[in-house]
Structure formats: C-alpha cells, structure tokens
Amino acid sequence: MNISRDEQRVLHALAQGGIIRHERAENGRVLRVFCFTRDGFVLSNCTLEIFQRLRRKRLIESRESSPYRISEKGRRAVRSQMNNR
Template identity: 45%
Template sequence: MNITRAEQRILHLLAQGGWIELEKDEHGRIASAHCHTRDNWRFAAFDLSLFRKLKRRKAVASRGGGPYRITRRGLELVRSRPDNR
C-alpha cells in the first residue's frame, strides 16, 4: 500500500519511540493532535487530517486510554532507513 511522504515521516518518528497525544474539546470531540518524538520534541508538520489518515489505515492505536503509538500494521507500512533504529 502506498503512503504519502508525510505519513512516512510520522511513522518513522513513531517507530523510533514517539507518540501522538490528542486534545479534546468540552464535548469530547478531538480538537487537535500533536506528535512527539522519543526526546519529547513536538513535530510541527502534524495535523488532525494526517492523524485521521494513519488511524484509518490502522497504523496507530491507543491502548488503555494512553497516547497513540505505532501498531504492527504501521511497522509493516514504514519503509526501512539506515537511521531508523
């Protein structure tokens, strides 16, 4: 399955230990999404539409009410790179 370059970047960050945090409004709907690297830096080029694409492809999931992390399906979608440890 082909994924975009932006999705590929996010999957690489998540594969290296990053996570996605969601902010909800007073009605419980998702207001914004933020992607963090393993060093707790926020990745600026991440928005709600990109999160929805990754979730639709089942590349990210949340367990026990925690932050969203990469799934096995997401690891299959990510292309290997030499700096991806």
C-alpha cells in the same frame, strides 16, 4: 499500501519511540494532536488530517486511553529512511 511522505515521517518518528497526544472537545471529537519524538521534540508536520488518515488506515492505535503509538500494521508499513547528508 500507499502512504504519503508526511505520513511516512510521522510513522518513522513513532517507530523510533515517539507518541501522539491529543486534545478532545466537549463532544468527544479530537481537536488537536501533538506528535512527540522520543527526544521530546514536537514534530510539526503531524496535522489533524494526517492523524485521522493514519488512524483510519489502522497504522496507529491507542490502548487503554494512553497516547497513540504505532501499531503492528504500521510497523510493517513504514519504510526505512536513509540519512540524507
């Protein structure tokens, strides 16, 4: 599967225990998203566009109105990252 660098970063943060919280408008559409790492920091490159692409590819999912987390398909799609030091 072809996944962009920013999508890969978001998936990697989610695979390590992060979540995506979202805000909805009155009509039910998602207005803003916030990707939190497992340490509680906000991932700045998680935009609404990236969120929608990940959701469309079914790499993230929400169960019972909980925050979005990585799906099983997303776990298989994420590549490991090397430490760049």
